[in-house]
Amino acid sequence: MEKKLRILIAEDHKTVREGVKLLVNAQPDMEVIGEADNGEVAIAEAKRLDPDIIIMDISMPHVNGLRAAKRIRSSCPGIKILTLTRHTDDGYLQQLIAAGANGYVLKQSAPGELINAIRAVADGKAYMDPALTNRVMGGYATRTASLRGENKQQLTDRESEVLRLIALGYSNKEIAANLDLSVKTIEAHKANAMRKLGISSRIDIVRYAILQEWMQDT
Amino acid sequence: MEKKLRILIAEDHKTVREGVKLLVNAQPDMEVIGEADNGEVAIAEAKRLDPDIIIMDISMPHVNGLRAAKRIRSSCPGIKILTLTRHTDDGYLQQLIAAGANGYVLKQSAPGELINAIRAVADGKAYMDPALTNRVMGGYATRTASLRGENKQQLTDRESEVLRLIALGYSNKEIAANLDLSVKTIEAHKANAMRKLGISSRIDIVRYAILQEWMQDT
DNA sequence: CATGGTATTAGGGTTTTTCCCTATACATTT
DNA sequence: AAATGTATAGGGAAAAACCCTAATACCATG
Numbered sequence: 001m002e003k004k005l006r007i008l009i010a011e012d013h014k015t016v017r018e019g020v021k022l023l024v025n026a027q028p029d030m031e032v033i034g035e036a037d038n039g040e041v042a043i044a045e046a047k048r049l050d051p052d053i054i055i056m057d058i059s060m061p062h063v064n065g066l067r068a069a070k071r072i073r074s075s076c077p078g079i080k081i082l083t084l085t086r087h088t089d090d091g092y093l094q095q096l097i098a099a100g101a102n103g104y105v106l107k108q109s110a111p112g113e114l115i116n117a118i119r120a121v122a123d124g125k126a127y128m129d130p131a132l133t134n135r136v137m138g139g140y141a142t143r144t145a146s147l148r149g150e151n152k153q154q155l156t157d158r159e160s161e162v163l164r165l166i167a168l169g170y171s172n173k174e175i176a177a178n179l180d181l182s183v184k185t186i187e188a189h190k191a192n193a194m195r196k197l198g199i200s201s202r203i204d205i206v207r208y209a210i211l212q213e214w215m216q217d218t
Numbered sequence: 219m220e221k222k223l224r225i226l227i228a229e230d231h232k233t234v235r236e237g238v239k240l241l242v243n244a245q246p247d248m249e250v251i252g253e254a255d256n257g258e259v260a261i262a263e264a265k266r267l268d269p270d271i272i273i274m275d276i277s278m279p280h281v282n283g284l285r286a287a288k289r290i291r292s293s294c295p296g297i298k299i300l301t302l303t304r305h306t307d308d309g310y311l312q313q314l315i316a317a318g319a320n321g322y323v324l325k326q327s328a329p330g331e332l333i334n335a336i337r338a339v340a341d342g343k344a345y346m347d348p349a350l351t352n353r354v355m356g357g358y359a360t361r362t363a364s365l366r367g368e369n370k371q372q373l374t375d376r377e378s379e380v381l382r383l384i385a386l387g388y389s390n391k392e393i394a395a396n397l398d399l400s401v402k403t404i405e406a407h408k409a410n411a412m413r414k415l416g417i418s419s420r421i422d423i424v425r426y427a428i429l430q431e432w433m434q435d436t
Numbered sequence: 437c438a439t440g441g442t443a444t445t446a447g448g449g450t451t452t453t454t455c456c457c458t459a460t461a462c463a464t465t466t
Numbered sequence: 467a468a469a470t471g472t473a474t475a476g477g478g479a480a481a482a483a484c485c486c487t488a489a490t491a492c493c494a495t496g
Contacts, residue, residue: 171420184474187455203388407443440493445488448486451485452484456479461473
């Protein structure tokens with residue numbers, strides 16, 4: 001086997017960090033070699049561990065991901081930086097590109113998206129979450145992206161609600177009783193949501209839920 | 219309906235806090251009205267919110283649960299204090315009783331144990347986790363406790379392993395493949411573990427796992 | 437050392453849950 | 467008006483989980 005991709009995770013939410021680790025380590029060609037819960041530690045760990053790729057949350061305490069990215073870019077130019085964020089609507093996007101981030105993935109995307117992004121970035125490509133491509137292109141690429149079949153459909157509120165309850169361990173029947181709907185309806189929402197995310201098992205739902213930090217709210 | 223029991227959670231691990239909240243709010247006669255992630259905040263919130271009961275982790279940063287318990291006992295004598303801990307073997311037990319804690323529950327007990335404890339303490343009774351009764355009684359009560367059927371059997375490593383994987387969303391089949399065992403064996407471990415804990419659904423397993431902080435390791 | 441408890445493993449048969457396909461009503465967009 | 471997407475749900479097939487039982491192995495205690 002080839003040498004595995006060595007990955008450093010910089011992310012202040014422990015749960016998300018663990019979720020990402022779970023996902024990455026499940027790939028045969030990747031391994032998480034370190035973690036950091038703020039930008040300062042991320043910079044130090046980057047120097048110490050010399051990972052192939054850093055997965056970095058842009059909103060971290062003390063030194064945020066943007067500043068950490070700039071400093072790592074200058075001190076360790078060989079390390080690829082893949083930024084991860086919850087927000088679709090923040091102003092960091094242009095700045096991150098300027099700061100030299102190699103990729104940009106939204107937390108609300110399917111877990112597989114992150115894996116795709118890691119492979120792309122490791123290959124020397126730039127990676128932008130499909131949901132963001134439009135904005136960067138000034139809206140021009142809307143139709144193109146759709147035609148390439150790469151557009152991420154986002155989940156409806158009902159679908160998210162159902163997935164979250166499934167991740168928390170409820171059966172379809174329990175969810176149906178809870179929301180006063182037919183089990184059949186729950187099944188449909190679940191199936192539609194999973195189709196949209198391109199996932200196929202309960203464990204994938206749990207991973208997605210952890211990335212969304214759904215496991216802690218309520 | 220009677221007025222609900224107003225509960226304050228003092229616990230530094232957010233995941234556990236959220237797990238307890240989930241469990242407590244699922245009871246029709248209880249509600250979580252506040253949270254604190256260290257002893258200092260717990261003292262302040264106790265004064266501000268005047269809860270009926272505080273569920274307090276004894277090991278918290280800054281001001282630990284023991285000191286917080288003492289200070290709350292003196293400043294707000296009407297508030298019941300239920301301590302929650304991971305350790306069966308710490309030296310705090312005697313001190314906590316001296317400090318005026320009304321109850322003591324282990325995190326590794328079944329979630330239902332916590333609910334029992336809350337009800338007992340709210341009723342003005344003292345509550346001690348059955349697993350701890352022996353130690354307090356100087357070992358004398360061993361047989362008695364067993365005969366009362368209140369002894370908590372603790373999970374074996376295999377049983378814990380299986381429960382944890384179930385909580386993470388794996389099916390029995392996947393777990394069997396993972397551990398190289400028959401699905402039947404997984405079913406047996408699951409059933410035995412659930413019997414020991416007195417629980418009966420996947421959601422209970424998830425709650426238990428959250429209390430154990432199993433959702434973050436690995 | 438024999439006996440009883442419990443841990444680990446697993447099968448048979450039934451019940452429950454989930455999965456796949458299809459369908460209707462309604463809103464929005466084109 | 468037609469197409470798309472959302473929310474709802476049914477029928478029937480497949481899969482998973484559940485209940486009961488049981489063999490083996492180990493270990494402590496009488």
